[in-house]
Amino acid sequence: MLLTALILVPALGAAGAYGGGRGTRHGVWLVSVAALHLLMVAIAWVAEPAPMLDGWLALDSLGLAVLSVVSVLFLVVATYAVGYLRRERARRAFASWLLAFLSAASLVAVSHHLALLWVGMEGTTLALAPLIFHRRDRRSLEATWKYLVISSVGIALALLGTFFLATAQGDLGSSGLRPLVLEDLLTGAVQLHPAWLKAAFIFLLVGYGTKLGLAPMHTWKPDTYGEAPALVAALMAGGLTSCAFLGIARATQVTMAAGLAPFARPPLFVFGLLSLAVAAAFVIGQNDVKRLLAYSSVEHVGLLVLGLGLGGVGAYGSVLHLVNNALAKGLLFLAAGNVALTAGSERGGLLRTIPASGFLLLIGLFAVTGSPPFGMFLSELTILRAAWGNGHPWIAAVTLVLLAVIFIGIAVTILELLYGPGRSGARRERESWWLIAGPAALALAALVLGVAIPGPLQDLLARASTALGGIAP
Amino acid sequence: MAHLADLLLLLVLLSGFLILGTTRLTTCIRGVAVQGGLLGLLPLALQPVPQWTAHTLGLAAGTILVKAIALPWFLTWAIREAAVRREVEPRVGYIASMALGIVAVAVASAVATRLPVPGEHPILLLATSLSCVIMGLLVLATRAKALIQVVGYLMLENGIYVFGLTSVDRVPFLVEIGVLLDIFVGVFIMGIVVFHINREFDSLDSARLTELKD
Amino acid sequence: MTGWALAGLGAMLALAPLLPGVAAKTKALLTGRRGAPVWQLYRDLLRLWRKGAVYSTRTTWMFRLAPVAGVVTPLFATMLLPLDCRAAVVRFAGDFVAFAALLALGRFLLVLAALDTGSSFEGMGASRDAAFASLVEPALFLGFVVLALGTGQRSLSAMLGGDAGTLSWGAGAPSLAMVAVSLFFVLLAESSRVPVDDPATHLELTMIHEVAVLDHSGPDLALLLYGGALRMGLFAALPVGVLVSRAGLAGPLALGALLAGTVVVAAVVGVLESSMARLRLSRVPQFLVAASVLASLGVILQLLT
Numbered sequence: 001m002l003l004t005a006l007i008l009v010p011a012l013g014a015a016g017a018y019g020g021g022r023g024t025r026h027g028v029w030l031v032s033v034a035a036l037h038l039l040m041v042a043i044a045w046v047a048e049p050a051p052m053l054d055g056w057l058a059l060d061s062l063g064l065a066v067l068s069v070v071s072v073l074f075l076v077v078a079t080y081a082v083g084y085l086r087r088e089r090a091r092r093a094f095a096s097w098l099l100a101f102l103s104a105a106s107l108v109a110v111s112h113h114l115a116l117l118w119v120g121m122e123g124t125t126l127a128l129a130p131l132i133f134h135r136r137d138r139r140s141l142e143a144t145w146k147y148l149v150i151s152s153v154g155i156a157l158a159l160l161g162t163f164f165l166a167t168a169q170g171d172l173g174s175s176g177l178r179p180l181v182l183e184d185l186l187t188g189a190v191q192l193h194p195a196w197l198k199a200a201f202i203f204l205l206v207g208y209g210t211k212l213g214l215a216p217m218h219t220w221k222p223d224t225y226g227e228a229p230a231l232v233a234a235l236m237a238g239g240l241t242s243c244a245f246l247g248i249a250r251a252t253q254v255t256m257a258a259g260l261a262p263f264a265r266p267p268l269f270v271f272g273l274l275s276l277a278v279a280a281a282f283v284i285g286q287n288d289v290k291r292l293l294a295y296s297s298v299e300h301v302g303l304l305v306l307g308l309g310l311g312g313v314g315a316y317g318s319v320l321h322l323v324n325n326a327l328a329k330g331l332l333f334l335a336a337g338n339v340a341l342t343a344g345s346e347r348g349g350l351l352r353t354i355p356a357s358g359f360l361l362l363i364g365l366f367a368v369t370g371s372p373p374f375g376m377f378l379s380e381l382t383i384l385r386a387a388w389g390n391g392h393p394w395i396a397a398v399t400l401v402l403l404a405v406i407f408i409g410i411a412v413t414i415l416e417l418l419y420g421p422g423r424s425g426a427r428r429e430r431e432s433w434w435l436i437a438g439p440a441a442l443a444l445a446a447l448v449l450g451v452a453i454p455g456p457l458q459d460l461l462a463r464a465s466t467a468l469g470g471i472a473p
Numbered sequence: 474m475a476h477l478a479d480l481l482l483l484l485v486l487l488s489g490f491l492i493l494g495t496t497r498l499t500t501c502i503r504g505v506a507v508q509g510g511l512l513g514l515l516p517l518a519l520q521p522v523p524q525w526t527a528h529t530l531g532l533a534a535g536t537i538l539v540k541a542i543a544l545p546w547f548l549t550w551a552i553r554e555a556a557v558r559r560e561v562e563p564r565v566g567y568i569a570s571m572a573l574g575i576v577a578v579a580v581a582s583a584v585a586t587r588l589p590v591p592g593e594h595p596i597l598l599l600a601t602s603l604s605c606v607i608m609g610l611l612v613l614a615t616r617a618k619a620l621i622q623v624v625g626y627l628m629l630e631n632g633i634y635v636f637g638l639t640s641v642d643r644v645p646f647l648v649e650i651g652v653l654l655d656i657f658v659g660v661f662i663m664g665i666v667v668f669h670i671n672r673e674f675d676s677l678d679s680a681r682l683t684e685l686k687d
Numbered sequence: 688m689t690g691w692a693l694a695g696l697g698a699m700l701a702l703a704p705l706l707p708g709v710a711a712k713t714k715a716l717l718t719g720r721r722g723a724p725v726w727q728l729y730r731d732l733l734r735l736w737r738k739g740a741v742y743s744t745r746t747t748w749m750f751r752l753a754p755v756a757g758v759v760t761p762l763f764a765t766m767l768l769p770l771d772c773r774a775a776v777v778r779f780a781g782d783f784v785a786f787a788a789l790l791a792l793g794r795f796l797l798v799l800a801a802l803d804t805g806s807s808f809e810g811m812g813a814s815r816d817a818a819f820a821s822l823v824e825p826a827l828f829l830g831f832v833v834l835a836l837g838t839g840q841r842s843l844s845a846m847l848g849g850d851a852g853t854l855s856w857g858a859g860a861p862s863l864a865m866v867a868v869s870l871f872f873v874l875l876a877e878s879s880r881v882p883v884d885d886p887a888t889h890l891e892l893t894m895i896h897e898v899a900v901l902d903h904s905g906p907d908l909a910l911l912l913y914g915g916a917l918r919m920g921l922f923a924a925l926p927v928g929v930l931v932s933r934a935g936l937a938g939p940l941a942l943g944a945l946l947a948g949t950v951v952v953a954a955v956v957g958v959l960e961s962s963m964a965r966l967r968l969s970r971v972p973q974f975l976v977a978a979s980v981l982a983s984l985g986v987i988l989q990l991l992t
Contacts, residue, residue, distance in 0.1 A: 129662055136669075142682040145619065145666050152626060152659050153613065159652065160606065160633050166640045170591045179640075195588055223685040476860065483861045483988070490980055494973055568976045575983045582987050596991055597861075 002049040003057040006040055006067070006106045009033065014099035018092060026095040027082030027434075033099055034071070034078040037106070041071045045456065055181050056113040061463035062249060065319060066242045067109035069326045072445075073238040074102050076438040077231045080334050083434030084231055087341055093130065100127040101235065108243040112182040114250060118155075118162050121211060121247060124240055125151045132228040143220075143227035150220040154210025158247065161203030165254070168196035182250060189257035198263055201255045205267055208247035211240065214271045214305060215278035218298045222282070225294035230337020233290060237297045237333055238326035245304050245322060249468060252308055256469045261311070268309025269395065275302025276402040283409030289336045292413050293329070296368055299406050300325045306399065307383040308468065314386030315470025319461045321379035324367075324449060328376055331442040332364035338435050339417070351418045356431050358418050360439045365414045367446045369407040375449030382473065478518040481511050482601040485635070486578065489608045489628060493570045496561055498620065502548045505627045508605075509540025512631055516638055519594070532641070536634070539653050544627065544660055551620060551664050554671075565615040577607035590639050598639060605632025619667045623660055630656045691938035695770030698946060700762070703920040704728040704913060706953040710880075713957025728916060732909045740905035745805045753800030754907040757914035760793030764921055769844040769928075772941035778844040783831045786843060787824070790877070790918065794820055797911075801899040808891070812898025815968075819883055819895070822975040823876040829982035830866045830873070834929065836989045837862070847928035862992070865985035867926045871952070872978035874922040878915065880956055882974060885965040893965070923952040 013033035017026060044059055044067070051058035059067070081098070084090075104123030111117045125148075133144040166180050170193060177184040185192070210217040225233045255264045279299035286292040300321070307318030338357035339350060351358040367374040380403065387396035448454075453461075462472035485508055492504040513536035516529050563570060581603035590599055605628055612625030634652055670682075708725040715722020742750065766776040767786045775782075794816070801813035834846035876883045879896035888894055900911050927948030936944060966974055 126659070126662060129666075133666070133669075139684055141666065141669055142685055145670060145682060146685075148659075148663055148666060149613070149622060149626070152663070153610070153629065156626070156629050156633055160636065163633065163636050163640060167590060193591075199588070226685065479861055483865075486984065490977075490984075494977060494980075496970070496973075567973050571973075571976055571980050575980055575987075578984065578987055582991050586991065597988075600991060 001052070002040060002044060003052050003059060003110045006037065006044075006110060007103055009036060009040070010099045010103035010106065014096040014103065017095035017099060026090070027078075027085045030078040030081050030095050030098060031075070034075040034102070037102060038071045038075050041068055045460075051112070053113075055178065055183060056116055057110050058112045058183075059110055060112070060467060061460050062246065062319070062467055063109045063112075065322065065460055065464050066246045067106060069242050069323055070102070070105045070109065070239045073235065073326050073330050073442075074098075074105075076330055076334070076442055077235050079434060080231050080234075080337075080438040083432040084229070084337070084341070086432070086434075088229075090134070094134065097127050097131050098232075098235070101131075101239070105239055105243050108246060113178075114162050114165060114180045114182065114185075117247060117250065118159055121158065121208070121243060122155050124243060125155055125211070128232065128236060128240065131232045132224055134229050134232070135227070140227040143223040147220045147224045150217065151211060154207045154217060156207070157203050157210070158207025161200045161205075161207055161251070164196050164200035164203060165251075168192040168200055182253070185254045186257045189254060190259065192254075192258050194258070194260065197255060197258055197260060201251055201260070201264055202267065204251040205248060205271070208244050208251070209271060209305070212244035212248065212301045212305075213241065213275075213294075213298055214301055215275040215298060218275065218278065221298060222291040222294040225297065225333075226288055226291040230290070230333050230340060233293070234330045234333035234337070237293070237329035241297065241301055241304075241329075242322055242326055245301070245318075248305065249308060253468060256311075261469070265309045265311075268305050269392075272302045272304075272306030272309060273395065273398060273402075275299065275305070276399060276406075280402045280405040280409070283406050284412075286409065286413060289339065289413065289417065290333070292410060293332055293336060293368075296332075296406065296410060297325075297329060299402075300329070300368075303380065303383060303399075306395070307386065310383065310386040310390055310392065310395075311468075311470050312386050312390050313471060313473050314383050314390070315468040316461060316465035316472050317379050317382030317386055319464045319468070320382060320449075320453075321376070323457075323461075324375040324379050324446065327442050327446045327449070328364060328367040328374070331360060331439045331446065332368055334435070334439040334442070335360040335364055338431065338439075341435070349418075349420060352428065354429050354431055356436050357439075360436070360443055361414060362418060363443045363446075364439075365411060367443065369410055370403060371407075373450040374446050375453075376446070377450060378453075385473075478515065478595055479597055481515050481518055482595070482597045482635075485511050485601055485631070486604060489605055490571060490574055492612065492624060492628065493574045493608060494567050496567065498552060498561055498618070499549070501561065501621060501624045502545050502552070505624050505631070506541050506545035508628065508631050509542075509544070510537055512634055513537030513541060515635070516641065519598075519638060529641075535653060539657055540627075540631070544656065547661070547664055548620060548623065551667055554668060561616065561621055562618060563616050570611065570615060573611055574604075574608050577611060578604045581607060594639050598635060602632045602636035605629070605635060608632075619663075619670055623663050623667065626663070627656065627660065691771040691942060692769070692774060692776045694939075695942045695945075696765055696776055698942065699765050699768075699770055699920055699924075700917070702946060703916040704732060705916075706919050706923065706949060707916050709950055709953040710957035710960065713954045714961040717958060717961040728912065732913055735904075735909035735912070736906050738905040740903075740907050743804055743902060746800075746803050746902075749796070749803045750800045750902075751907070753796045754903060754910035754914070756796040757793050758910045758917070760789045760796075761914055761917040761921060764789040765917065767843055768921065768924055769847055770924070770942055770945055771938050772847075772936065772945070773938065774844045778842050780841045783835075783841075783843045783846065787827055787831075790921070791820070791824070793914065793918070797899060800903075804902050806902070809898055809901055812895050812901070815895045816879070816899050819876055819971060819975060822972055823873050823978055826869050826975070826978035826982045827873050829979060829986055830870050830925070830929075833862055833866045833982070833985045833989050836986070847925070862985040862988035863929055865981045865988065867930045869978045869982040869985065870922070870926040870929065871955075872974070872981070874919070874926070874952070875956070875959075876975055876978070877922050878919040878956075881960045882963055882966040883971055885960075887960075888965075919953070920949055923949040927952060 010033060017029050044064060049059055101124055104120050104127055107120030107123065108117055111120060129144055129148055132147055133140055169179055172179055177188050213221045252264055275298050279295045283292060283295045286295065304318050304321055307314040307321060335357050338354060367376055370376045370380040384396050384399060387399065465472055488504045488508045492501050495501060513533050517525065517533050520529060582600040584603055585596055585600040588599065609625050609629030609632060612628060613622050616622055616625060637652060705725060708728050712722050712725050764786050767782050769775045798813040798817050801809040835841055838846050840846055879886060884895040903911055924945060927945055931944060931948055
């Protein structure tokens with residue numbers, strides 16, 4: 001019951017948002033539905049919901065982690081939207097598409113039938129397209145086109161991978177196993193046809209990796225994150241990446257359960273390191289804040305996939321990184337959005353003109369580059385530990401170097417934005433409370449996770465990492 | 474019936490080559506419409522007449538409706554609305570495209586002989602499916618016009634659909650609905666964006682979409 | 688038995704000039720005219736034979752050699768084809784290469800003769816002719832490869848419905864269909880028909896083969912025309928041999944079937960000529976490569992089954 005409600009409530013909310021008129025009522029509607037969704041997620045934490053639809057919908061630890069991340073991030077984005085919609089004109093369907101995204105993301109998190117998961121990913125792709133196109137000018141049109149073409153191809157390849165997985169299961173008539181359901185895939189993993197399973201893994205990795213933004217399929221990211229409204233970019237960087245990571249994680253689960261871990265690791269390493277390298281290369285000299293953050297997102301999804309491939313403690317690091325990435329990216333994009341909203345295209349001196357947002361941007365800088373005491377430091381450290389300990393010391397070394405380069409690149413741009421000379425005679429601008437509260441909450445959460453991870457969360461992450469074939473530290 | 478399925482699959486491959494080698498935009502769209510029609514008939518040809526279920530008939534009818542009628546009609550409407558120049562302007566020449574198409578079919582056939590598909594299926598099925606996927610990606614990569622890229626995407630989806638037919642009896646309804654939905658909505662949205670592209674840029678050449686870069 | 692093979696050779700030599708006539712008559716009938724009689728080419732050959740030849744002072748012995756070669760090479764090539772479905776007059780393993788080589792040699796000498804005149808106009812036609820022929824060679828060879836793979840033999844006599852008629856229509860049908868269509872395209876290219884070249888054009892810059900034989904006159908021209916008709920007959924016999932399974936037929940019936948088939952192919956050429964125009968010159972290579980693509984598709988299909 002709860003599981004279908006998690007999907008249906010935002011969907012109904014989307015329909016309802018379309019019915020109402022324009023304006024600030026949308027903001028309130030968004031916050032209400034988001035709060036209701038978060039409440040349902042909280043109930044799911046306390047009382048584990050029963051599987052539905054013959055096991056097609058179920059909530060395991062990994063799914064719950066992704067669901068929680070998406071729900072929290074969405075609530076923050078919804079509160080931000082209240083302030084945003086007061087400043088910017090938005091079309092009627094803006095709130096509808098946002099809620100449609102939430103519905104599709106919930107579907108991805110709770111579905112244990114891999115084809116249903118695919119439908120959810122497809123839904124997120126389609127729900128985000130109109131949101132990216134929000135400003136309706138040449139640049140956002142170009143960004144939307146690139147996003148659509150590349151994402152659609154990725155999703156199509158992921159569908160082919162899903163079909164390959166079904167073929168790997170072979171003829172299931174007598175065994176009583178259900179096709180493409182995660183549990184049955186795991187229990188029958190050893191009987192899966194290895195060639196088809198390998199093909200499925202590669203296609204699912206490339207397909208969902210396109211949605212995740214792994215290099216070399218990342219080319220849509222800078223354009224899309226650069227042109228989309230900041231809150232949409234925040235949702236994508238935190239929510240969409242988590243959903244796409246879930247897709248890859250499920251594929252990895254099945255492949256490792258079938259004993260093909262030695263086959264699965266090299267592609268994960270390659271994509272992870274390549275993403276880090278690409279991010280490092282393009283982050284230097286990047287002046288546009290949102291594009292800069294897009295490359296930072298490429299870096300972080302590279303780390304996610306790297307941790308997944310390393311196994312052991314690395315899997316725990318990946319799941320922890322998932323949470324931290326969503327918090328930090330949400331914080332940064334919303335703060336960057338404030339920069340765009342209030343100060344326009346001012347270069348420099350933002351700490352004087354918009355001190356609250358500027359301060360949040362500063363905190364975000366440290367959070368996203370993995371500096372202590374923020375949570376990301378812990379997760380990156382865990383992944384590096386896994387690399388060092390599992391016999392891949394050179395991966396750890398390369399990663400460390402690239403992370404340092406990325407730190408320099410991001411820091412230069414953001415610090416210049418904050419402390420640089422700027423326009424002379426610029427006054428302090430008034431900052432709406434709605435636009436500050438959300439990011440501030442995310443910053444606080446990032447800090448808390450860096451100091452002490454709350455018990456229940458640690459428990460959940462440990463269970464999730466065990467499901468991924470790893471161990472908790 | 475096996476011969477009919479083989480014939481249909483062969484015609485699907487030939488229409489793929491037609492799309493790769495033609496110079497005219499409308500022929501590309503007709504080619505993908507013909508492919509859609511052939512794919513609609515394929516589930517009927519894969520099973521002997523006594524075994525046809527309501528599911529098979531519904532799938533065939535739905536496929537023909539969406540792939541052979543609705544989507545090509547929509548693309549033709551987009552061409553008219555955008556008043557596009559009717560020539561395909563490829564970045565890779567026509568002869569090279571056709572040669573690459575043959576390479577794609579050769580690779581797909583080589584893979585098809587190595588990967589056995591469970592159940593009774595003509596070996597041409599897997600070869601055709603992978604060929605269409607590769608040829609669709611080829612069209613997407615080598616054609617500059619946005620509408621042709623949509624046609625390439627449709628070919629990619631056709632290839633995936635053909636592969637999906639091998640598991641029609643094992644994985645139920647949901648998947649077919651998912652695939653058809655994917656194409657329909659994806660192409661629909663793409664079509665709208667294409668329309669906007671033409672309005673903004675006065676051309677449908679996606680090679681002109683180069684403002685955003687590092 | 689070589690008896691019927693020799694009879695087949697004689698029949699093909701005698702009946703070849705009928706084929707361009709059939710094509711022209713079909714085209715005329717479909718465009719609403721009565722057209723010339725089907726045996727018009729015989730009358731033309733006779734008329735030209737009685738005339739004297741005029742030679743340009745700038746030409747050499749090559750110019751006089753080419754028409755002779757234009758008849759001799761198709762003649763030898765005809766000896767390699769199993770016209771009665773049993774065996775050709777001459778056969779050996781790999782004779783299909785000799786078949787293609789002979790026909791290419793004839794064309795080559797014709798091109799040299801065109802260049803020999805020193806006129807750039809004829810050079811233009813010859814170069815186009817040669818270019819199109821070279822683009823369509825792969826299609827011919829790929830077609831032979833399919834036949835060789837299908838029958839497991841390497842001699843034309845066996846490949847085109849020979850001793851056992853081992854090509855069954857059941858499993859190999861798709862690849863054979865591809866090959867037949869591809870060989871039809873080769874026919875169109877080699878005998879300079881629409882859509883590669885329009886034999887009835889009177890606009891000089893659109894001529895291809897016409898221009899290459901422009902300067903020949905009298906008996907030379909008669910030899911060239913006859914050679915052209917013989918080549919058309921040969922290339923028409925190829926798709927017929929692939930499509931029509933004559934394994935069970937006795938000698939004369941098989942021969943009759945082949946000849947009737949070539950007449951049908953000529954009629955189809957006429958239908959094509961009446962219904963479409965020649966392709967733009969820059970589009971002709973695409974058409975020719977399409978023939979090779981179809982043939983390669985046939986090879987892949989043959990390897991799959």
